[in-house]
Amino acid sequence: xxxxxxxxxxxxxxxxxxxVLFLQATFPYRVIIPADYFLxxxxxxxxxxxxxxRYLILAMIPALIILLLTLIFxxxxxxxxxxxxxxxxxxDNRIKRKKSKKLTSxxxxxxxxxxxxxxxxxxxxxxxxxxxxxxxxxFNRTLTLVLYPVFAALGDGxxxxxxxxxLFPDTVYSIQGFFQSFLLPVNQIHxxxxxxxxxxxxxxxxxxxxxxxxxxxxxCPLGALLGLFSRFRIVDRKLNSENCLECNxxxxxxxxxxxxxxxxDFSKVECINSMECTSSCLENSYSYTFAWRKDPQKVDxxxxxxxxxITAGFAGAALIKTDFINRxxxxxxxxxxxxxxxxxxxxxxxxxxxxxxxxxxxxxxxxPAWFEHGLEGLxxxxxxxxxxxxxxTCNLCGEICPTDAIHFLPLEEKQKTxxxxxxxxxxxxxxxxxxxNCMVCEEHCPTPEKAIVFREDLFTKPDGSKVITKFPYxxxxxxxxxxxxxxxxxxxxxxxxxxxxxxxxxxxx
Amino acid sequence: MFVNxxxxxxxxxxxxxxxAGLSLNPASVFSGENNSPLVVMVKNGSIPxxxxxxxxxxxxxxxxxxxxxxxxxxxxxxxxxxxxxxANTNPEVVAAVVKMAYQAGAGQVRVFDRTCNEKRRCxxxxxxxxxxxxxxxxxxxxxxxNFKKIKIAGAKRLKxxxxxxxxxxxxxxxxxxxxxxxxxxxxxxGVKNLMGFMGGDRGKIHRHIDEKIIDxxxxxxxxxxxxxxxxxxxxxxPQGGSIRDVKKMxxxxxxxxxxxxxxxxxxxxxxxxxxxxxxxxAEKRGMGIIDVTKMNILKIELK
Numbered sequence: 001x002x003x004x005x006x007x008x009x010x011x012x013x014x015x016x017x018x019x020v021l022f023l024q025a026t027f028p029y030r031v032i033i034p035a036d037y038f039l040x041x042x043x044x045x046x047x048x049x050x051x052x053x054r055y056l057i058l059a060m061i062p063a064l065i066i067l068l069l070t071l072i073f074x075x076x077x078x079x080x081x082x083x084x085x086x087x088x089x090x091x092d093n094r095i096k097r098k099k100s101k102k103l104t105s106x107x108x109x110x111x112x113x114x115x116x117x118x119x120x121x122x123x124x125x126x127x128x129x130x131x132x133x134x135x136x137x138x139f140n141r142t143l144t145l146v147l148y149p150v151f152a153a154l155g156d157g158x159x160x161x162x163x164x165x166x167l168f169p170d171t172v173y174s175i176q177g178f179f180q181s182f183l184l185p186v187n188q189i190h191x192x193x194x195x196x197x198x199x200x201x202x203x204x205x206x207x208x209x210x211x212x213x214x215x216x217x218x219x220c221p222l223g224a225l226l227g228l229f230s231r232f233r234i235v236d237r238k239l240n241s242e243n244c245l246e247c248n249x250x251x252x253x254x255x256x257x258x259x260x261x262x263x264x265d266f267s268k269v270e271c272i273n274s275m276e277c278t279s280s281c282l283e284n285s286y287s288y289t290f291a292w293r294k295d296p297q298k299v300d301x302x303x304x305x306x307x308x309x310i311t312a313g314f315a316g317a318a319l320i321k322t323d324f325i326n327r328x329x330x331x332x333x334x335x336x337x338x339x340x341x342x343x344x345x346x347x348x349x350x351x352x353x354x355x356x357x358x359x360x361x362x363x364x365x366x367x368p369a370w371f372e373h374g375l376e377g378l379x380x381x382x383x384x385x386x387x388x389x390x391x392x393t394c395n396l397c398g399e400i401c402p403t404d405a406i407h408f409l410p411l412e413e414k415q416k417t418x419x420x421x422x423x424x425x426x427x428x429x430x431x432x433x434x435x436x437n438c439m440v441c442e443e444h445c446p447t448p449e450k451a452i453v454f455r456e457d458l459f460t461k462p463d464g465s466k467v468i469t470k471f472p473y474x475x476x477x478x479x480x481x482x483x484x485x486x487x488x489x490x491x492x493x494x495x496x497x498x499x500x501x502x503x504x505x506x507x508x509x
Numbered sequence: 510m511f512v513n514x515x516x517x518x519x520x521x522x523x524x525x526x527x528x529a530g531l532s533l534n535p536a537s538v539f540s541g542e543n544n545s546p547l548v549v550m551v552k553n554g555s556i557p558x559x560x561x562x563x564x565x566x567x568x569x570x571x572x573x574x575x576x577x578x579x580x581x582x583x584x585x586x587x588x589x590x591x592x593x594x595x596a597n598t599n600p601e602v603v604a605a606v607v608k609m610a611y612q613a614g615a616g617q618v619r620v621f622d623r624t625c626n627e628k629r630r631c632x633x634x635x636x637x638x639x640x641x642x643x644x645x646x647x648x649x650x651x652x653x654x655n656f657k658k659i660k661i662a663g664a665k666r667l668k669x670x671x672x673x674x675x676x677x678x679x680x681x682x683x684x685x686x687x688x689x690x691x692x693x694x695x696x697x698x699g700v701k702n703l704m705g706f707m708g709g710d711r712g713k714i715h716r717h718i719d720e721k722i723i724d725x726x727x728x729x730x731x732x733x734x735x736x737x738x739x740x741x742x743x744x745x746x747p748q749g750g751s752i753r754d755v756k757k758m759x760x761x762x763x764x765x766x767x768x769x770x771x772x773x774x775x776x777x778x779x780x781x782x783x784x785x786x787x788x789x790x791a792e793k794r795g796m797g798i799i800d801v802t803k804m805n806i807l808k809i810e811l812k
Contacts, residue, residue, distance in 0.1 A: 027629060163654050173649060186629065186650060362627045391627055393589045393634065430716055439693035440712040444625060448750035454692065470693070488625075490712025 004279035007079060011086040018083040018136075022143050023182065025354055027362040029396050036402035039136055039352050041081075043067045044119075044222040048130035049403055051123035053347040055509075067229060074233035075226045078216055079255075079272035084135040084204075085216060089255070091205045092212040105211075106257070108218035109270070109300035114309040116221040121313025127321060127376060131351040133221045138201075141379065144353035144360075145368060146198040149189040155179065156188060189360045190387070192367045193379065213255045217270065227269035228299070236291040237271070237278070239264055243285035250277035250286075260297065268295040320375045329372035331501045333382035334420040334481055336366060337390065338398040338407040341506045348405035351379040355397035355406055364388025365483065366397065381406075383419070385483030385499045390419060392446035392482060407507040415447075420481025421502040422451070422474050429496035435459030435469045441485035441497050442472055451478035452485060476503070545798045546766040547805045548773050553759050554811030557605040560735060563763035564609070566807050573733050576614035578680035582606050582646065583731070585687050585702050586622045586637045588748050589630035595742035595755040597631070598687040600640035602737040602761070606685055607644035618646040619675060622705040625748075656708030659728065666717050667724035671708025676729060684731035684767060688738040688774045690746030690754075694718060696780055697747050698771040699734045700726050700787055719786030723794065726767070734770045736762040738777055768797025769804050776801060 018038050025035035040046075046060040066077055078085050119130050131137050162172040180186050207214035216223050244263055251259045254277055258270035278286040336355060339345050351368070359366040359381075365388040368379040381397075383390065392415060398408035409417060422441075426432040442452040454470040461467065474497075481499050489495035549566050551559040564570055574580060584598035592600055603620065610618045620641040624631035628650050632638035641648045656671035676682065686702035693715060694701060700722055704711060706729060714721050738760040742749045749755065758777060764770035768791045772782035782788050782799045792799045 027627070028633070160654060163652075173652070176652075177649060362630065391589065391630065393626075393630055436716050437693055437718075438715045440715050442692045443747055446748065446750065448745070448754075450745055488712055490710060490715060 002279040003275035007273070007275045010080040011089065014081045015083045015086045018139070019143075022140065022148075022357070025358045025400055026185070027358065027394065027396060029358065029399065034400065035358070036352075036354055036400045037062070039140060039350070039354065039402035041066055042134050042136045042222055043070075044116075044225050045130050045134050045137065045350050045403070047225065048119050048123045048128050049348060049350070051120065052126055052128035053344055055344075055348065055404075067226075070226050070229040071232050071234070073235050073273060074230040074268060075223065075270075075272040077226055078220075078223050079274040082135055082216075082222075084139040085213070085272075087139070088205065088208065088213055088215060092208040092255075095206075095208045097209055097211070106300050110302065110305045111218050112220055112224035112227075113299065113301040114305055114312070115219065116224040117306060117309035118313040118316060119221055121310050122317035122320075125314065125317040125321075126347070127317045128347040128350075129317075129320070129376075130221070131349065131379070133219070134350060135215075135220055135222055137350040137352040138204075140352040140354060140357075141368075142197055142201040144357040145191050145194045146201060148185075148357075149191060149194060152185050152188060155184050185361055187361075187364075191356065191360065192384075193370065197368075197379075211257070213272075216272065217256055223272075230271070231268045231295045231299070232292070233268060234290055234292050236289055236293060237266065238287050238289055238291075240283075240285040240287065243283040245283060247282060249280050249282065253277060253280045265296040267297040269297070269299055323371075323374035323376065325374045325377070326372045330377070332385075332498065333369065333372065334365075334385065334390075334483065334499060334501055334504065335383065335506070336381060336397045336406050337395070337414050337417045337419050338409040338507050340405060340407065340509065345405050345506075346373070346376050346380055348403045349380050350403055350405075351381075352402060353379070353381070354400050354402065355381050358396045358400055359388070362394050362396065363391035365390045383483060383499075385420075385486040386495055387487065389484035389487040390482040392484075407509075409507075416480070418480050418503050418505045419501075420483065420499040420504055421476060421479050422481065422483075422485050422497050422499050424472065424474060425494070425496045425498065428491055428494070429472065430491065431459075431469050431471050432496075435461055435467050437470050438490065439470065439472070440488050440490050444484045444488045446482060446484060447478050447480060449478055451475050451480070472497075479503075545803070545805050546764055546769060547807060548762065548764040548766070548769045549807045549809065550760060550762045550773060551809045551811065556599065556601045556739065556761075557608075558811065559759070559761040560602065560605050560609065560763070562809050562811065563735065563761045564733075567733075567763060567765065570609045570613035573683070574610055574613040574615050574681050577616040578614075579678070580610045580615040580618045580681040580683060581676055581679040582610065582618055582620050582641070582683045582685055583702060583705060584620065584622060584635075584637050584641075584685045584737075585697075585705065586631050586635040587625040587705070589624075589626035589634045590748065590750070591634055592636045593740065593752060593755065594749050595687070595689060595740040596747060596749045597635040597637065598685050598737045599739045600636035602735070602739065603637050603646075603685055604640040604644040606683060606735060607641050607646040610681075610683065611645055615681070618644075619679070620646045620648045621651055621673075621675070623651045623673070623707065623711075624705075653708070658708075661724050661728055663727065664724035665720045667714075667721040670725060672725075672729065673706045673708065676706045681733075682729070682731045684734040686734070686736055687740075687742075688736055688758075688777060689742035689749070690744055690778070692746065694787060695785055696771075696775055696778055698736055698774050699731070699767040700771055700791070703729050703731075719790050722787050723790045723796070726791065726796070727794070731767050732765065734762075734764055734767040736770055736774045738762060738774060741778065743778070766797045768792065768799060772797070772799035773801060773804065773806060 043063040046063040256270045258267040356366045365383045366381045369382040395414040430438040445452045459469040483499045486495045549563045551563045584603045586597045588596040590596040691697040744754040775782040788799045
């Protein structure tokens with residue numbers, strides 16, 4: 001077995017490990033390894049979150065270990081572990097590209113350092129944007145919002161053939177039930193933003209048309225960070241130059257274009273230990289030793305580019321920070337129970353959508369936001385109380401948040417945590433406008449002492465006749481803002497009862 | 510066992526005595542003025558025994574189930590709530606009914622409900638999924654695709670609605686509701702339990718609910734109704750939440766006639782059946798007698 005194959009097995013292993021943890025983030029939540037475990041492996045997220053929110057997440061020790069291992073092995077994470085890297089490799093191998101004239105093009109390499117500097121500067125400025133670029137968050141987001149719902153819809157379509165033609169419905173029931181117990185959702189998931197995220201993801205894959213691992217070579221700030229640490233790596237790759245035929249195969253096969261024209265040297269920053277050179281060398285002239293030597297190549301990041309990135313960091317952070325926040329929309333979107341105060345929430349959250357994922361399998365409250373919280377609120381998990389509600393007996397979002405943007409609350413505490421308040425729109429509420437009884441909101445209100453109560457009173461109909469009607473009221477002190485009243489309200493379109501962030505309690509550290 | 514002619518006052522007095530914890534005669538039959546179906550009420554026994562004794566006068570479970578038939582047992586498992594909170598049918602009742610159905614020769618017993626909270630939470634927390642599965646039933650979630658919109662002939666309000674196909678295809682339907690308070694209809698018992706077979710936006714049912722659920726009940730007719738009044742949610746229904754609102758009553762009511770069974774159960778909660786809109790509506794349409802003084806009632810007190 002050659003080294004390339006071993007690396008591929010590692011990639012497949014970590015890809016499926018990531019996938020299994022993703023699938024595990026569902027109700028019922030059976031913890032074997034915490035579902036957010038892998039998401040804590042990104043040193044980029046830890047660093048930027050640390051800088052922006054001045055909050056050290058102890059759980060991010062795995063990220064530190066990755067960083068230490070990078071000092072030994074170099075950017076092995078990119079080549080051996082990163083699930084996005086694995087997908088990119090998989091897709092790159094299937095993309096036909098023209099024989100590149102610019103084999104040695106390194107023109108865009110600086111961009112990833114630029115992005116890294118931008119992120120660090122913005123973080124010092126108090127804004128965390130690592131969420132947009134971090135490959136683990138990005139991949140988890142794509143899985144949650146795009147790949148998994150699409151997969152579920154296709155799976156459902158497959159089963160529906162049997163129901164439509166009434167072929168063995170009983171057997172298919174149980175087969176479907178079996179798959180729903182671990183792979184498929186019990187309900188089709190509908191999430192905001194899926195098209196936009198899909199386009200971004202497909203763009204990253206289609207950059208493979210220009211060169212292999214285009215994202216990793218030129219754009220990924222995690223790659224840039226690991227690359228800088230990788231300069232100090234002590235596992236060195238040596239070429240036995242006596243054997244070398246100068247056939248150029250290693251340079252052609254290198255996924256990162258890291259090998260110099262003299263074959264002897266390679267860029268310590270760019271090498272991801274893909275083992276392509278080692279495996280494809282006709283003379284087996286590559287070997288590995290523990291040795292430290294200075295990186296013969298310079299980091300492709302000129303002073304001018306560095307200064308430009310710093311400027312962009314300041315300007316960009318300011319620009320994003322000053323974006324308009326639509327209070328009319330932002331303040332009706334409740335945040336999950338246990339979330340930290342809004343500013344910190346936006347800085348801490350890496351938009352991995354893990355909470356959205358687990359919520360979609362139970363109460364279905366959380367959705368990724370669009371621009372209603374300004375540019376910086378993009379994809380931050382927010383409640384859409386017309387679509388779903390916060391399940392009274394659930395506290396899973398806090399349990400799986402990798403960055404503690406949502407803190408874990410014990411169920412008893414969560415059931416008392418106020419995330420918003422409900423209001424009646426009396427001009428549309430059935431008893432209030434027609435005098436007919438309705439009680440759907442009251443019936444669903446989950447608090448042991450109901451936050452929605454009735455008061456019987458006379459209602460005067462348009463013709464002057466009077467009837468006794470049960471008028472519903474919200475008892476403000478009892479309402480926790482879970483939103484089930486709004487979700488279940490039978491009125492068409494906008495509900496006759498709606499939840500806003502009024503009275504919300506955030507988790508104070 | 511002795512036969513007695515009771516008038517309404519005596520009857521109510523008896524109920525008051527019962528709720529005050531005083532013992533009733535070990536068994537008594539209220540003979541109605543007509544040949545309305547028998548309603549049996551059994552108190553103070555173990556759950557399987559109460560159900561067994563309740564079905565005896567009705568001919569036993571085998572009077573309802575022929576060998577090999579597909580039986581749907583419909584509990585109330587609307588809420589993500591524990592058994593002791595009284596919002597769902599007692600899982601032991603469901604399990605006992607499932608077992609008896611198999612003993613009577615059922616080919617398959619199916620248990621499902623369209624829930625209000627997330628379905629897996631309801632199935633699990635209610636304890637019904639586990640208990641019914643142990644008893645051998647096939648417990649499954651409703652599949653949105655399996656609803657069929659049907660016309661309801663002679664309906665007053667609900668001209669058509671989606672109904673779960675498995676109900677239409679079942680040979681026998683056993684309704685196993687729980688008795689509890691309900692904010693809109695005062696009480697929810699057997700008739701309202703049928704809403705678990707409804708598809709679509711059930712919130713729309715709540716306007717003119719009395720007529721609509723009776724419209725629905727004209728097409729879904731349980732062969733047998735067994736009311737679980739072992740733990741009764743007295744307030745804040747139908748969901749409840751607080752154990753303080755739950756009263757232990759250890760009672761099972763069974764009848765072929767769901768309407769009369771509901772009417773009798775209402776008395777346990779101290780509610781006059783004639784003040785329940787949907788029962789009045791059902792009686793108007795000749796679906797059952799709701800006046801407890803005119804019903805054939807058999808009361809059995811165990812212990």
